[in-house]
Amino acid sequence: MKKYYLGIDLGSTTSKAVIINEQDKIIGRGITNTRANYKVAADIAREEAIYDARFTLLTEKLKEEIDSKPEFQKYMKDIRSVFQYRQFKRRMDSLEKTFRDTVNAFHYDNKEEILTEINKIIETIRPQIKNEFVNENLGSKNQFFRDIVSERYNAEVEKAERTLFEPLMLAFDKSITPVENEMVQFNFKELINESMKTLEAKYEGLIDEQEDGSKESWYYAELNAVKDNYKNVEYTLREHIDEIADQDIHITTMVGTGYGRALLPFPEDCIKSEILCHAFGAHAVFPNTRTVLDIGGQDTKAIQVDSHGLVTSFHMNDRCAAGCGRYLGYIADEFGISLNELGPEAMKAEKETTICSTCTVFAGAEVKELLHNGEKRPNILAGLHKAIVQRAMSLIARSGGVRNEFTFTGGVARNQAVLKYVKQMVTDSYGEVTMNIHTDSIFMGALGGAMFARRNIEVDLPTKQKSIETA
Amino acid sequence: MAQEAQKEKSMILQKEMIEGLFNDLANAKELGKKVCYTFIPGNLSELIQTFDMLIVYPEINALQNAMRKKSGGYIKEAERNAHSEDVCTYVKCDVGMMMKGNIGPTGQKLPEPDVLLLSYTGCFTFMKWFETLKREYPNATVIMVHTPYQENAEITPEMTQYMVKQFKEEVIPKMEEVTGIKYDEAKLKRHLKLSAEAEDWITKIFDTTKHKPSPIDAYFAGVYYIGPINIGFRGTQKAVDYYKELYKEIQIRIEKGLGPITPEGEMKEEKYRLVVEGPPNWTSFREFWKIFYDMGAVIVASSYTKVGGVYDYGWRHNPDRPLETLAEYCMNCYTNMNIPQRIELLKKCIVDYKADGYVTNSIKSCNSFSAGQLGMMREIEDSLEVPVGFIESDLVDPRYFSYSNIKNRLESYFQMLEQRKKMEKETAAV
Numbered sequence: 001m002k003k004y005y006l007g008i009d010l011g012s013t014t015s016k017a018v019i020i021n022e023q024d025k026i027i028g029r030g031i032t033n034t035r036a037n038y039k040v041a042a043d044i045a046r047e048e049a050i051y052d053a054r055f056t057l058l059t060e061k062l063k064e065e066i067d068s069k070p071e072f073q074k075y076m077k078d079i080r081s082v083f084q085y086r087q088f089k090r091r092m093d094s095l096e097k098t099f100r101d102t103v104n105a106f107h108y109d110n111k112e113e114i115l116t117e118i119n120k121i122i123e124t125i126r127p128q129i130k131n132e133f134v135n136e137n138l139g140s141k142n143q144f145f146r147d148i149v150s151e152r153y154n155a156e157v158e159k160a161e162r163t164l165f166e167p168l169m170l171a172f173d174k175s176i177t178p179v180e181n182e183m184v185q186f187n188f189k190e191l192i193n194e195s196m197k198t199l200e201a202k203y204e205g206l207i208d209e210q211e212d213g214s215k216e217s218w219y220y221a222e223l224n225a226v227k228d229n230y231k232n233v234e235y236t237l238r239e240h241i242d243e244i245a246d247q248d249i250h251i252t253t254m255v256g257t258g259y260g261r262a263l264l265p266f267p268e269d270c271i272k273s274e275i276l277c278h279a280f281g282a283h284a285v286f287p288n289t290r291t292v293l294d295i296g297g298q299d300t301k302a303i304q305v306d307s308h309g310l311v312t313s314f315h316m317n318d319r320c321a322a323g324c325g326r327y328l329g330y331i332a333d334e335f336g337i338s339l340n341e342l343g344p345e346a347m348k349a350e351k352e353t354t355i356c357s358t359c360t361v362f363a364g365a366e367v368k369e370l371l372h373n374g375e376k377r378p379n380i381l382a383g384l385h386k387a388i389v390q391r392a393m394s395l396i397a398r399s400g401g402v403r404n405e406f407t408f409t410g411g412v413a414r415n416q417a418v419l420k421y422v423k424q425m426v427t428d429s430y431g432e433v434t435m436n437i438h439t440d441s442i443f444m445g446a447l448g449g450a451m452f453a454r455r456n457i458e459v460d461l462p463t464k465q466k467s468i469e470t471a
Numbered sequence: 472m473a474q475e476a477q478k479e480k481s482m483i484l485q486k487e488m489i490e491g492l493f494n495d496l497a498n499a500k501e502l503g504k505k506v507c508y509t510f511i512p513g514n515l516s517e518l519i520q521t522f523d524m525l526i527v528y529p530e531i532n533a534l535q536n537a538m539r540k541k542s543g544g545y546i547k548e549a550e551r552n553a554h555s556e557d558v559c560t561y562v563k564c565d566v567g568m569m570m571k572g573n574i575g576p577t578g579q580k581l582p583e584p585d586v587l588l589l590s591y592t593g594c595f596t597f598m599k600w601f602e603t604l605k606r607e608y609p610n611a612t613v614i615m616v617h618t619p620y621q622e623n624a625e626i627t628p629e630m631t632q633y634m635v636k637q638f639k640e641e642v643i644p645k646m647e648e649v650t651g652i653k654y655d656e657a658k659l660k661r662h663l664k665l666s667a668e669a670e671d672w673i674t675k676i677f678d679t680t681k682h683k684p685s686p687i688d689a690y691f692a693g694v695y696y697i698g699p700i701n702i703g704f705r706g707t708q709k710a711v712d713y714y715k716e717l718y719k720e721i722q723i724r725i726e727k728g729l730g731p732i733t734p735e736g737e738m739k740e741e742k743y744r745l746v747v748e749g750p751p752n753w754t755s756f757r758e759f760w761k762i763f764y765d766m767g768a769v770i771v772a773s774s775y776t777k778v779g780g781v782y783d784y785g786w787r788h789n790p791d792r793p794l795e796t797l798a799e800y801c802m803n804c805y806t807n808m809n810i811p812q813r814i815e816l817l818k819k820c821i822v823d824y825k826a827d828g829y830v831t832n833s834i835k836s837c838n839s840f841s842a843g844q845l846g847m848m849r850e851i852e853d854s855l856e857v858p859v860g861f862i863e864s865d866l867v868d869p870r871y872f873s874y875s876n877i878k879n880r881l882e883s884y885f886q887m888l889e890q891r892k893k894m895e896k897e898t899a900a901v
Contacts, residue, residue: 259879273883276890310894311887313852318863318876398845398861400852 003252006049007281007449008042009274010034010260013297013325014411017045018446019053019249020454024284028053028249029443033144034297037181038263042256047186050249054188055080057247061240065233070218071225075199075233077137078226082195082202085133090184091145092129096122098175106167114167117160121168125152134202141340146180151338189245196234203230253456255449259298272452274445275301275314281448282407283309286436290403293392293422294444295412297325300392302399315399320359323391325412327360331384334364335377342381346417349382382417389421393429402426405434413441481717488699488709490577492525497579499525505650508584508604508611511779513591513618513801517662517706517788518642522650526703527581529600533564535576537753537867545571546868559596560836560868562603569607584611585649588642592618593807594839614645618801624812626802634798656793662706663790669700672714674782679721680771680824684741686724688731690770691760694751701779733764742767743888746820748774748813748847749832749840754869762878766885772820774813777805783816810843814850821855828888830860830881835871858891860884 002021009016011034019028030048034041055076065072099118103111129148132138138148150172157168206227226233256264257277264271274296282292283305292303300323303314317324332339353375355366363384370380396402406426412418423435440447499506507524509515511531519526536542545567546560552570554563568574575581587601587608592615605613616637619630643654676696680689687693696717704710730738734757745763747770752759763770777783781803789796801807808816821829831848833841845861852859862880865871 273879273886275883276886308894310890311883313859314883314887315861316880318873400849 001248001250004053004249005450005453006046006251006254007277007446007451007453008045008254008256008258008264009277009443009445009449010038010042010256010258010264011274011297011411011445012259012299013329014442015041015045015258015260016443016446017042017049018443018450019049019251020447020450022454024451024454026440026443026447027056029440029446031442033146033180034260035180036177038260039265040181040183042264043183051083051186051188053249054244054247055083058237058240058244061244062236065236069225069229070222071229071233072236074222074226075230075237078134078199078202079192079195081133081137082198083191084138085130085198086191086194087184087186088129088133088145088148090186091179091182092122092126092149094182094184095149095175095179098179099171102171102175103167106171108167110164110167114164114171117164117168118171121153121156121160124156125149128152134198143340146176147338150176189241192241192245196237199230200234203227253453255453255456257445257449259296269456270453272449275303275316276311277445277448277452278409279303279305279311279314279448280309280451281444281446282409282436284447284451285438285440285444286405286407288405288434289407289436291396291399291401291406293396293406293408294410295324295388295392295408295418296410297329300324300395302392302396304400304403313399315395317391317395322359322363323388325410327363327388328412328415330360331363331367331381334367335381343385343415343417343419345378346381346385347420348378350376351379351382352386353379353383355380355383355387385415385417386421388412389418389425392422393425396426397429402430402433405436406430407436407438409438409441409444411442413437481713481720484713484716485695485698488704488713489702492703493575493577493579496525496527496575496582499582505585506582507586507588508601509588510591510594510597511701512593512804512806514701514779515588515590515642515797515801516703517659517666518638518646518797519588520662520706521655521659522646522652524586524646524650525582527584528702529565529604530561531702532568532576532581533561533867534753536564536568537869538756539576540754540869541568541576542754542867543869558836559600560866560871562596562600564867565600566603569604583608586646587611587613589613589615590618590642590801591804591807592616593620593804596839612645612649614642616642616801618807621802621807621809621812624809626799630802631795631798634801635794638794638797659793660790663788663793663796665708665711666706666788667790669705669710669714670780670782670787672711672718673697673700676714676718676721677772677776679725680744680769682725683744683825684728684730684738685744685769685771685824686721686729686731688733688738688760688764688770689776690747690751690773691733691756691763692731693770693773693776697776697779705779731764731769733760735761735764738764738767738769740767741769743828743885744769744771744824744826745828745830746770746772746817746824746826747830747832748817748844750775750778750834750837750866751832752864752872753867754865755872755874758874759864759872759877762881766881768885771824771826774805774817777816779804781805781808781816783819806839810847813843814847817847818851818855821851821857826857827892828858828860828884829855830862830884833861833863835863835865836868837866858884858888860887 005020007018013034015032015034017030018026021027028049029052030045032041032044059076062072066076103115153172157165160168203226255270255272256266257272257274261271278294279292283289290305292305294301299316301314301316304312306312328342329339332342353370367380408422419437495502505524506527507519508527508529511528536545542564546563548567548570549563554566573581587604589597589601605611647654677689679686699710699713730741745768786803788800829851831844833844848859848861862877864877
């Protein structure tokens with residue numbers, strides 16, 4: 001039997017899971033928002049990683065077809081997003097039910113009116129969200145159930161009667177958390193069959209799109225190929241699905257890391273510091289890495305590693321989480337935009353407004369003042385991003401500076417504006433160094449954890465037994 | 472069991488000594504003794520004893536109050552009276568205690584000072600501290616000695632003469648005036664002889680960490696060991712007796728191959744040997760210590776235990792040159808050494824005691840200790856290739872000890888050490 005290893009990184013904002021094979025290759029990734037119930041967050045991330053692993057195995061089986069036929073490529077891309085939609089739909093059903101229970105327990109006189117409005121909102125947002133998953137690839141954007149629903153729900157609440165605002169918001173706040181903390185068991189085979197049906201409907205209804213130059217030519221090539229040949233893809237897929245769905249993704253050992261690691265139901269020696277995990281993961285992906293900068297939700301770490309990926313020294317923020325991922329979240333709220341929009345907006349800046357406060361709370365007041373004085377939004381955002389990076393740079397300096405090569409990891413590494421200033425300031429202070437940023441940067445801690453899990457295997461057999469049971 | 476009883480003997484001795492000291496202080500008036508307030512670094516204990524004065528060490532009171540969880544309230548009291556959040560927390564704890572009636576850590580009232588003796592000027596805060604005390608106790612005589620900094624890593628004859636001159640012209644005459652006792656050099660010499668003896672013993676005691684496992688923890692237990700020599704007993708037979716007893720007990724531990732004693736009993740396995748720079752946190756002393764012994768980490772040397780005197784290179788009080796030796800003592804205290812000297816001393820400790828790692832506990836409110844610590848750490852890391860760790864806390868302000876932060880860092884640090892050890896073993900096997 002093939003052996004797989006799991007790493008779970010329970011961060012302050014997101015929980016990540018990575019499954020690797022015996023060659024340290026990532027075969028599955030899962031990510032979800034961290035919530036009050038850590039165990040659920042870890043379980044959801046792990047379940048997602050296992051589904052992702054099944055897709056990876058499926059993709060391996062169909063490698064030849066995917067490489068040679070555009071319809072296979074398109075189909076596999078689409079089915080992942082639709083698969084996510086099917087999971088999303090189950091939670092949405094649960095949310096709808098919870099809404100009813102919540103409102104029924106209210107002491108308002110107009111319960112019926114509130115319920116009618118909620119139903120109306122749900123009827124409006126359901127097809128919106130479906131469309132985004134099925135036709136617009138929402139699945140690849142790493143947004144979580146809570147974020148997706150709340151964004152659209154809030155938009156609809158804005159349109160509702162003012163008098164209903166408070167009960168509608170209250171109903172949402174009281175309903176979303178239990179739904180989010182609910183561990184829903186999905187059946188992979190069932191979900192994938194549902195997904196194929198949804199896709200069938202999608203492809204059946206496809207009409208010829210005229211090439212108008214607004215999209216790349218491969219887009220039309222894929223579209224036409226899948227429109228004509230999707231039945232053939234389905235047929236090939238069905239040949240493998242049973243095998244893939246029934247295959248035991250046998251997690252041999254696992255390691256938990258991240259700021260919430262102590263709360264994971266893992267044996268003590270399966271818990272590792274995130275500093276070691278991030279460094280090890282980053283080093284595995286970029287073996288020449290000597291300095292790692294990780295900006296996570298609540299801490300920033302500057303880590304120096306040796307040629308084996310082992311940590312030689314590290315430094316992290318103390319007593320104050322200003323300048324970390326959560327700071328960006330707060331700023332996004334201040335501007336009323338989503339976290340994903342922050343970076344692109346800051347990139348539009350003509351100059352960086354000087355921001356004095358990296359204190360999260362004070363920055364809010366400063367931003368308001370600057371906006372009031374007519375400062376442009378992108379410029380303020382650029383200034384805020386620069387301030388964050390400046391804080392990170394001082395930690396790097398404390399840890400011993402940047403050594404070639406330099407790898408940037410953590411959720412914040414996805415932000416283009418942060419990246420821009422990191423590049424600028426590292427080059428200014430340390431000259432030209434190779435700078436690595438990977439699309440999987442957010443998964444580095446979990447990857448390192450999984451790699452430690454693989455290496456620990458022979459060390460302690462009774463523990464090994466225990467971790468299998470936990471898995 | 473016999474060993475257990477013997478182990479306790481030094482502790483009982485120390486307890487008796489300290490109780491006696493505070494009793495004397497509480498009855499200073501009745502005893503007809505004058506009281507001198509002074510600080511630990513560069514303290515002139517022998518000279519003060521020559522004039523039969525009792526000594527109060529404000530920073531010791533502050534840390535003892537912190538260990539008894541009283542410092543938080545005192546600090547708030549001082550802050551209510553306009554002492555800023557950034558002021559040294561030893562000062563605020565002491566000021567707060569005075570404002571609340573000057574009841575010492577043992578619950579007994581502390582006497583008012585007759586003399587405020589500042590014999591170490593390397594810490595600017597000390598000067599401001601005594602300025603505050605002078606305002607509180609306008610009748611106290613202030614004696615200030617300027618201690619030259621070892622800027623060029625040496626004590627020159629001119630520096631010594633400069634200090635001796637101050638002793639002769641300022642310190643001794645003022646002490647004679649306050650106490651009405653004539654300066655007796657023979658008596659001073661007797662005290663100095665006993666000091667040198669105690670210094671020999673304490674050096675031998677801290678040198679026992681050469682053994683594996685180390686029989687003592689030179690930081691967490693070390694701070695208790697330095698008690699008698701620092702707080703008023705240096706220069707007395709009592710201190711010599713205490714250290715002899717302690718040394719004997721440690722010898723027994725060595726023979727039996729035992730590790731250090733922790734609040735939860737004997738440390739079972741010595742996994743990591745560390746050298747620590749910087750004072751400990753006093754408000755959560757037990758929790759702080761526990762993080763180390765739970766991980767099997769023993770401190771084999773620390774700079775903090777040298778604040779009351781650096782004896783590592785063989786320097787001892789010399790009764791043949793009484794005033795000169797006091798001058799050298801003042802200038803030779805740890806925080807009066809320049810940064811390269813401190814680095815050399817720490818490196819010597821790491822090498823001599825075969826440490827696996829070096830940890831800095833940087834203190835928020837102590838500039839004289841904390842300034843330069845990061846640079847020192849880098850240099851030690853580069854030249855010895857020893858894994859270094861950095862944590863931050865405070866002396867006696869409970870608000871600046873973040874248990875989860877410190878634990879997270881130390882956990883990461885110990886896992887890093889573990890990884891290194893594993894790697895070294897594997898490399899050695901190949």
